[in-house]
Amino acid sequence: MSSSVDFPEFERHAPDPEAKKDIWKTFWILFGLTVVDLAFYFYIPSGMTRNVIFILLGIIKAYFIVGTFMHMKHEKTAIMLMIIVPVIFIMALITTALYEGYYLFNLHWK
Amino acid sequence: MSHEAESKLPTKLWGGGRSPFNLEYGKLMMWIFLLSDAFTFSGLLIAYGSTRYSFPAAENHASIPFGSHIEMEELHQYFTPSTPGAELAPGVQPHWPSPELVFNHFPFLHGHHLPLLFVSLMTFILIFSSVTMVLAVEAGHRNDRKTVAKFMYWTIAGGIAFLSCQAWEWTQFITAGANLKDNPFGPVAFADLFFIVTGFHGFHVLSGVVLNIVITSNVLKGTYEKRGHYDMVEKVGLYWHFVDLVWVFVFTFYYLI
Structure with missing residues (x-):
C-alpha cells in the first residue's frame, strides 16, 4: 500500500457517514432558494430592493455550493x-x- | 492506509515539511485556478454591471398574464431596437430590455408568454448535476468504483442537457435577429454581453463535460482504484461546482435583475 501514499505531507479526510444526508439537504435548500427567486421575480415590482434581495440570495446559494459541495466547510x-x-x-x-x-x-x- | 503517513507529519502547521493547507497539491492548484477564473468572470460581470447601469432601466411588464398567447410583433412596443437603419425617434432612450420579455420561450410551446421558465429548468439541471457530482466524490471517499461511475454518468448527462438547452436558447435569440452588431430588443451591448457571458460560461460547461468524460473513463479502467484514492474525481468536482456557482450569478444578474 505504500505506493498509494503519493503525498504524505497531508492527511486525507475520513469518509463521513453523514455526508449524503448533508448533500441532499443542500440540494433542497438550493432548489428552494431558486424557487423563492422566481416567486420574488413575479410578486415584487422591479427596483433596488428586489435587486438587493436577489444578490443576497445569490450569496447564500454560493455559501451552500462552496461550503458543502466544494467541501470548504471542512x-x-x-x-x-x-x-x-x-x-x-x-x-x-x-x-x-x-x-x-x-x-x-x-x-x-x- | 494513511496511518503510517500521518505519523510522519510534522506537528507544526507552518513549520515546513507538510502542506499548511492540508490539501493535496493538485487540489490546492485547482482552488487557485478557480480563483483566477472567478476573476475572469468578475471582469465580465463588472463590464455587464457598468454597461447596464449606463442605460435607462427596463420597465416591469408583469401585466402580461403568464402563459398567455403573444406574438413577437406585439412585444415590439416594449423594445427600443438598435439596428442600423432603424433610427430612434428624437428623445427616445434605448432602454435596457426586460429579461422576461426577451427570454419568454419554451420548447414546443411557441408563442406563449412563459418568462424565465426555460432558464429555471436550466438552473435546476445544473444544480442537479452538481449534486450527482458531489455524490460521485462521496462514493470515491468510500472507494466504491461502481457508484462513482454511475454518478459520473448522471453528471455528464446533466452537462450535455444543459448545453443543449443553451444551444436552444441561443437559437431563439439569434433567429429573433440578435447578433453581435444588431439587437431587436434594445441596446446592442445587451446582445453582446449575453453572447459573451453565457458563451464563456457554456464553454466552461463544455470543458467540464470533456474533463468528466476523461475522468469517468479512468474510473472505469480502474486507474484510481489502483492508486488507492479518487482525488482526481474531487478535482474535476471542484471545477464542476464552480461552473454551477458561476451560473447562479449569471442567472441572478442576467435573467432576474
Missing part, C-alpha cells in the same frame, strides 16, 4: 481566507463599477 482556515478574501475585493469592484455606469447614464441621458 478545510483549514488558511485556504478559506485565501479564496474568500479576494472575492470580497471583487464585490467592492463590482459596486464601484455600478457607480461608474450610473455616472455614464447621467452623462448620456440627463
